[in-house]
Amino acid sequence: MTTISTIEDDPALGRPASAGTPAFPGTEPDRNCPLCPRLAAFREATRAREAKWFNAPVPSFGHPDGRLLIVGLAPGLQGANRTGRPFTGDFAGDLLYATLLDYGFAKGIYQARPDDGLALIDCRISNAVRCVPPQNKPQPSEIKSCRPFLSATIETMPRLCAIVALGRVAHESTLKALGIRSSAAPFAHGAVHQAGVRKLYDSYHCSRYNTNTGVLTPKMFRDVFARVRADLA
Numbered sequence: 001m002t003t004i005s006t007i008e009d010d011p012a013l014g015r016p017a018s019a020g021t022p023a024f025p026g027t028e029p030d031r032n033c034p035l036c037p038r039l040a041a042f043r044e045a046t047r048a049r050e051a052k053w054f055n056a057p058v059p060s061f062g063h064p065d066g067r068l069l070i071v072g073l074a075p076g077l078q079g080a081n082r083t084g085r086p087f088t089g090d091f092a093g094d095l096l097y098a099t100l101l102d103y104g105f106a107k108g109i110y111q112a113r114p115d116d117g118l119a120l121i122d123c124r125i126s127n128a129v130r131c132v133p134p135q136n137k138p139q140p141s142e143i144k145s146c147r148p149f150l151s152a153t154i155e156t157m158p159r160l161c162a163i164v165a166l167g168r169v170a171h172e173s174t175l176k177a178l179g180i181r182s183s184a185a186p187f188a189h190g191a192v193h194q195a196g197v198r199k200l201y202d203s204y205h206c207s208r209y210n211t212n213t214g215v216l217t218p219k220m221f222r223d224v225f226a227r228v229r230a231d232l233a
């Protein structure tokens with residue numbers, strides 16, 4: 001069941017952002033960002049082992065003028081970390097992009113590679129943590145270190161009015177980026193939190209584990225985007 005809570009917006013988020021694409025200063029980390037020593041070491045080890053993979057902080061995908069921002073957890077080792085595009089190349093991307101295509105937030109054919117020509121419509125995808133973490137588990141200090149890039153991404157989307165957080169970590173980091181207390185907007189699949197002119201929509205992460213265990217069904221996931229689509233019509 002959908003719940004709606006009201007939370008205060010951060011006035012700072014209303015400030016105008018420059019036009020342009022693909023990135024504004026502060027939105028994309030350096031390829032060799034050193035802020036998380038554990039993740040930097042993991043990145044280097046993966047570069048040594050898989051020289052043809054992307055193996056760097058994965059940039060956001062989609063134009064900053066989009067009204068919808070999807071925030072994931074972090075790149076998957078053999079997904080975005082390999083291909084260089086969020087949610088591209090692993091199971092989570094299959095469900096996410098199929099859903100975005102169905103609801104008009106993408107066009108083209110998703111072929112699990114960054115040169116497949118798929119384009120996002122009115123939508124952008126980013127991650128709470130830009131570097132692949134071992135076992136898909138970033139540490140709290142790493143989520144905190146990467147938050148300025150998420151904050152900058154949010155702040156430089158002048159038309160942003162809908163954010164879909166995929167999973168609790170993305171939800172919590174997005175709340176902090178928005179300057180909102182966790183207690184004011186508890187995570188729950190299907191919850192919608194009003195934040196001034198914006199809404200934050202919660203979904204369980206579309207990971208293979210969540211779908212294989214039935215925590216998240218394709219219908220549950222589609223229902224979240226159906227709600228977003230209706231609100232952005």
Ligand code: SF4
Binds near residue numbers: 033035039040142146
């Ligand atoms: S996760 Fe973010 S802050 Fe940490 S090293 Fe990667 S880009 Fe830098």
